[in-house]
Amino acid sequence: xxxxxxxxxxxxxxxxxxxxxxxxxxxxxxxxxxxxxxxxxxxxxxxxxxxxxxxxxxxxxxxxxxxxxxxxxxxxxxxxxxxxxxxxxxxxxxxxxxxxxxxxxxx
Amino acid sequence: xxxxxxxxxxxxxxxxxxxxxxxxxxxxxxxxxxxxxxxxxxxxxxxxxxxxxxxxxxxxxxxxxxxxxxxxxxxxxxxxxxxxxxxxxxxxxxxxxxxxxxxxxxxxxxxxxxxxxxxxxxxxxxxxxxxxxxxxxxxxxxxxxxxxxxxxxxxxxxxxxxxxxxxxxx
Numbered sequence: 001x002x003x004x005x006x007x008x009x010x011x012x013x014x015x016x017x018x019x020x021x022x023x024x025x026x027x028x029x030x031x032x033x034x035x036x037x038x039x040x041x042x043x044x045x046x047x048x049x050x051x052x053x054x055x056x057x058x059x060x061x062x063x064x065x066x067x068x069x070x071x072x073x074x075x076x077x078x079x080x081x082x083x084x085x086x087x088x089x090x091x092x093x094x095x096x097x098x099x100x101x102x103x104x105x106x107x
Numbered sequence: 108x109x110x111x112x113x114x115x116x117x118x119x120x121x122x123x124x125x126x127x128x129x130x131x132x133x134x135x136x137x138x139x140x141x142x143x144x145x146x147x148x149x150x151x152x153x154x155x156x157x158x159x160x161x162x163x164x165x166x167x168x169x170x171x172x173x174x175x176x177x178x179x180x181x182x183x184x185x186x187x188x189x190x191x192x193x194x195x196x197x198x199x200x201x202x203x204x205x206x207x208x209x210x211x212x213x214x215x216x217x218x219x220x221x222x223x224x225x226x227x228x229x230x231x232x233x234x235x236x237x238x239x240x241x242x243x244x245x246x247x248x249x250x251x252x253x254x255x256x257x258x259x260x261x262x263x264x265x266x267x268x269x270x271x272x273x274x275x276x277x
Contacts, residue, residue, distance in 0.1 A: 009110055009111055009114060009225055010222075010224060010225060011222075011224050011225065012216060012222050013114065013115075013118060014118075014151065014155075015216055016118075016213070016216075017118045017121055017122065017151070019209060019212040019213060019216070020122045020125070020209070021121065021122065021125050021144075021148075022212070023205050023206075023208055023209040023212070024122070024125045024126055024128070024129060024205075025125070025129075026204075026205050026208060027129060027201055027202060027204075027205035028128065028129030030197075030201035030204065030205065031129065031193050031197065031198050031201045031202075032129060032193070033191040033192070033193055034134055034190060034191060036134055036176060036179065036180060036183075037128075037129075037134055037137050039176070040128060040137060040138065040141050040176060041128070041129065043141065043168075043172065044125060044128060044141065044144065047144070047145065047148055047168070050148075050160075050164075051148055051151060051152075054151075054152055054155055054157050054160060054234075055155065057157070057233065057234075058155040058156070058157065058233070058234070059224075061233060062233065063233040063234070063238050063239055063242050064242065064246075066157055066159070066160055066233070066234060066239055067239065067242055067243055067246075067247050069160055070159075070160070070163065070239075070243070071247075071250060071254065073163060073164070073167055073168065074254050074257070074258070075257070076168075076172070077167060077171065077172055077258075077261075078257055078258060078260075078261035079261075080172050080175060080176070081175070081261050081262070081265045082261050082264050082265055082268070084175060084176070084179045084265075085264070085265040085266075085268040085269040086268055087179065087183075088179065088182070088183070088268075088269050089268050089269060091183050092271075096191075097183065097185065097191075098191040099191075100191070
C-alpha cells in the first residue's frame, strides 16, 4: 500500500477523467439528433472505457486488460463501418440524418 | 512536481475537447474535436507507458475511423440543410440524467480503497509490444482469429448496405 499521492499522478484522477468522458458521451447521445454525431458520442464512450481499462491494467500490472482494449478497438472499427453504411442507406431513403426520421425500419 | 501539472493539464484539455464535441453545432467541427480528444487520450496512454495501445489508438482511431467519419460527412453534403436541434426540455432532462450518472460513478469511486494511490505500482513493461504480442498470440489466439471473421462480416455487410438497390434489380 502506497502513501497518499498528489492529485495529478493518482489513480482516481484518471478514473475521474474516464468517468467524465463517459458522461459527456452519454449526454451527447441523449441530446444530439444528428446520426453521425450520435455515433461519435458512442465512440467517445468506448474510449472512456478503454482509458479505464488501461488505467487498471497499469495499476495491477497485468497485460490482459490491454488485450481487451485492443479487441474493443477492433469491434469499434467494425461497428463504425456498419453504422456509417446504415446512415448512408438511411440518408439515401429519407434525405435526412435526423434520428427521429429513422424511427421505423419498415417504409 | 512537473508530472502532476502535465497530467492535470492533459486531463482538463481532454474533458474540454470532449465537451466541444457535443457542444459544437457543425458536425465537421465535432469530428475535428473528437480527433483532438483521441490525441489527448493517446497522450494519457503514453503517460501510463501503454506504448502499443498509444500507437494503435493514434493509427486506428484518429487515423482510420475518424477519416471514415469525415468522409461520410463530406459524402452526405449536409451544408445546405439545417442541423436538427433537440428541444430545450429534452436537453435539460438529458443533462440531469447524465449528471446523476456522473454523481453515481463518483460516489461509487469514493467508497473504494484505491483513492489517492499512485497509478504505477507494478513494473511498467506490460504495455510494450513484446509483452502484449506474447499474450495476444498465446492466450488470446482464438479471439484474435475470430476477429478476422468479424472484420469480413463487417466488410461484406457494409458493402451490401451501401450498395444501390437499382443495380441489384437490373
